[in-house]
Amino acid sequence: MRKLFMAEMEAVGDDLVEMATLVNRAMKQARVALESRDTGLAETVILQDARIDYLQNTLDERTIELLLLQNPVATDLRLLIAALRVSSSMERMGDLARHVAALVRLRYPNSVIPDESRAEVEEMAELTVSVGEHLQRLMTSYDLVEGREIVKLNNDIDILHSQIMQNVTEGSWNLSGPQAQDLTLLVMRLERFGDHGVSISRKIAYLVTGEWEPPAMP
């Protein structure tokens, strides 16, 4: 019975690694699609998101079954609760990458990124892709250094996000209504992707240390 339980726990961990791998790839591809207006790649991101959603459902069902049937001990229970929460954040991150890709496809042959804002947006997208990379490593290694890196990246993402929004507000880029709409949607999605990365980092830190506190600031 215990052996079966351990195998099931391992399967939960494997699902989390696969989800993180897919989320990382999705944001990487969404970024390339965004910067090169590649609708084929955008399509790929959109289609692949179904696999992330499927994994979340599987993982949820598996976790709830384990909780219901096995009376897990404290450590296992903590792991299962963390798994439920982390999978829900990763599912949302997959959605955000898909929304970026959908916007690329919708606006083609025009670019979602207004020329005036290209440097800032591309910098923000690069940081967002890094969040995905560190997330994959965090879910594979459970090394909290990865989580702290995500927090650091997210601070930079937030600063860039504010700068970009400020430039729209003040009219310094002189964007049209439709341009401002696209840019607002786009950078909000990148920003939320980073937030979910931080939220996962905190949950993993809690899991590893048993202490509920945010990772130390860099």
Add this chain to the structure above:
Amino acid sequence: MRKLFMAEMEAVGDDLVEMATLVNRAMKQARVALESRDTGLAETVILQDARIDYLQNTLDERTIELLLLQNPVATDLRLLIAALRVSSSMERMGDLARHVAALVRLRYPNSVIPDESRAEVEEMAELTVSVGEHLQRLMTSYDLVEGREIVKLNNDIDILHSQIMQNVTEGSWNLSGPQAQDLTLLVMRLERFGDHGVSISRKIAYLVTGEWEPPAMP
């Protein structure tokens, strides 16, 4: 021991009702603040959100303690898992109301709503407020009719959201960049508020019926 456990379970339920009540009030007040440019009321919404966040933390800690210490039976376990998820959605709904209020305060004395879009936005805000009302009733009564009402309201919210975004994209309202930015942020928040309402409705339906399926469409 069992008596103490039941008291704690009841406390979790009470926290959920209080959160729903506060979320409902927050969106109601945010809407009035939005439509009447009332910065005092906007300030109230912003300050009150700390109570929602506090309740979520309390509820989370209480739930995890109960899961860890008490080996709850299947029904209780299902309730506790649902509580974790519902509280996380409600916390986010509180954030969304706070973001609407913050935007009102930031743009004062200007209105966040461009004149051209006022009718559609006010209709959308009215539906969003209704979601909050039905949420409060759902969390008090666990009557699934309330959940189905939320799904119905959310469909209408989504339709209005698409129409508004379409009008910006096509330039039919001829908005400036800053106006389009505000409108995009605003309606995205209302739309997400509805989505979280639907997500909670599904979790409560699962809790009540034990069947994992979305509430029947109206």
